[in-house]
Amino acid sequence: MSTDLIKSRKKLNSVATLLKQGKYMPAVQAVHDGLILFLKNQVMKNERDEFEEILQKVTYVLNSDKELRKIYPLVISYEPGKERPLLDAMRELLQELQKALNEEVQGDLEALNAQKRAELEKGQAHLDAQEWDKAQAVFDQLVHTFSGDSELKADIADRYLNAGRYKEAYAMLDDALKDDPNAIHLYNRIGMVLRKMQDFETAEKYYLKALTLTTDDEYLHYNMGRLYYDWRKWGKMASSANKAVEINPDFAEAVKMLKFAQKKMG
Numbered sequence: 001m002s003t004d005l006i007k008s009r010k011k012l013n014s015v016a017t018l019l020k021q022g023k024y025m026p027a028v029q030a031v032h033d034g035l036i037l038f039l040k041n042q043v044m045k046n047e048r049d050e051f052e053e054i055l056q057k058v059t060y061v062l063n064s065d066k067e068l069r070k071i072y073p074l075v076i077s078y079e080p081g082k083e084r085p086l087l088d089a090m091r092e093l094l095q096e097l098q099k100a101l102n103e104e105v106q107g108d109l110e111a112l113n114a115q116k117r118a119e120l121e122k123g124q125a126h127l128d129a130q131e132w133d134k135a136q137a138v139f140d141q142l143v144h145t146f147s148g149d150s151e152l153k154a155d156i157a158d159r160y161l162n163a164g165r166y167k168e169a170y171a172m173l174d175d176a177l178k179d180d181p182n183a184i185h186l187y188n189r190i191g192m193v194l195r196k197m198q199d200f201e202t203a204e205k206y207y208l209k210a211l212t213l214t215t216d217d218e219y220l221h222y223n224m225g226r227l228y229y230d231w232r233k234w235g236k237m238a239s240s241a242n243k244a245v246e247i248n249p250d251f252a253e254a255v256k257m258l259k260f261a262q263k264k265m266g
Contacts, residue, residue, distance in 0.1 A: 150177075237261040
């Protein structure tokens, strides 16, 4: 028996076990791949007899699986010598399984997003009521549930920032950066938070780190200018504003900032 036929037999004989494990896609894929291996080889009569018997058993277990029948209610038929129609049926079944999987995944995603939105609003309600500990408990649990979601953490940080809870906002953004260390907008937000906390030196470090990732973001330069305004470093403020204007000459706020800094510098 050729190597291909040995592989084919192994795949076909694995179908019943895969179905018992609820692995429907791998089970049908095994039939599909096993058939292709079988069809591309010349077989002797005893080999054909063996494979026809295996394929009859395979179609029987496929038709007998209740969960698979829910997805594909058509009877899967097989007659000796008619392996190609069975292969076509497996291709169709794979398409149906993929469609069902996509719908299931989409349903799961929608449910998770609904849960996320509900918990965010719950935490926001605690913030609005100035129930800081309760808000933090909700948000911390949410972050634990959706670990690695940097956008979620940025969203929560914005809520903390709007509530004037700068330390919490900074901690959340710093955690988000660990998930996405090249996210320019996170550096921007951290810089804004630290500026409000009047931790100017640390804010500057974050902005400078962001500038190692990009130099053509006018808003990044403008926000650095805001930092230097609060820090009363007029020369650096003028430099940041000038870079923002060079990138975008129509950036009116940056133009005003540049003129203000130049005036302060005399």
